[in-house]
Amino acid sequence: MKYYQDETFKNVDFSTEKEIVEFDNCSFQNCQFTGMKLLNFNFIECEFHTCDFSAANLSSCSLNDCNFEACKLLGLRFDLCNPFLFQVNFKDCQLDFSSFYQCKMKKTNFENCSLKEVDFTEADLEGSNFHESLLSGAVFERSNIVKSNFTTAQNFNINPEINNIKAAHFSKENLSGLLLNYGIMIK
Template sequence: MDDYFDSEEYSKIDFSKTKIKKGEYENCTFVNCNFEGIHASNIQFVECEFIECNFSNTIVKDTAFKDVNFINCKMIGVKFNECDPFLLQFTFKDCQLNFSSFYQLKIPNTKFINCNLQEVDFTEAILTSSVFDNCDLKLAVFGRTNLEKSDFRTAFNFNINPEESKLKGAKFSKDNIIGLLSEYKIIIE
């Protein structure tokens, strides 16, 4: 039987040296912890918060993130598409998510605030009503992605083909509209 952890705080733990216990973590806070490159598979995180943690290249196969906040975390190369999709919900603030994958995930209402999302794969994801506030989306992949009602007004460096993705009701600014037109190789001055 898996362990159950409730309302606990974990600070400065290097899980690459101290193995994380499998189980359900509810309402727990992880501060300045290192998860880099570990197998964090089959763990449930419910209403947890991760602050200044390193998740780079962490394996999250069948891991549940239910109403989880990531703040100032390094999460390079994480395959979120391998997570448990049931009740999957998270928010990212001030995070480095380069080279991560959200392929085919159904994650409406997701908030990305001040995040670096370079070369992230959003192919076939459902991101309706999501927010990309001050996010760098350089070389991020949006193919057959549902972005209806999403907010890109302060996002930058994105390239979204409006013929390939659903954009009805999505918000853009006059300054970043070029990210929708670059596909057409037109000159905007």
């Protein structure tokens, strides 16, 4: 297994990497992980800026305290990641068609992200923040969004009867996202 600590990688194409790698406190800028099998890779306290992970396989990949900014993360199965110490945050990222099914990710930040068709079924998102994020077609079923912030989120459809929404924050402008399942006309 390769091991890197406190290193910065710029414009590196990791998609041909075959050996298992552990990265500790590393920074990645404009790197490619597209379609890569990240089986058993470990990312601990890493920062990713303008990286592309689209269609990567995250089976048993560890993402422990990792931050993604302006990254392309299309169609990723975060639910296949190693759940031990799983912690991620996203800013200005594209996460469309990804899955967080049953992920435990309290206090996760999704700031100004595209989350179209993302699966949050049975995810524990307590205290998470969806600031300025677009949630068209995102699925919330039996999800824990207690104390989560949706005040500036857009285009969500959350059924209060099948999700735990106690003390979640919504604005008057986006309150209709809680009522869509009732067929109520709001003007």
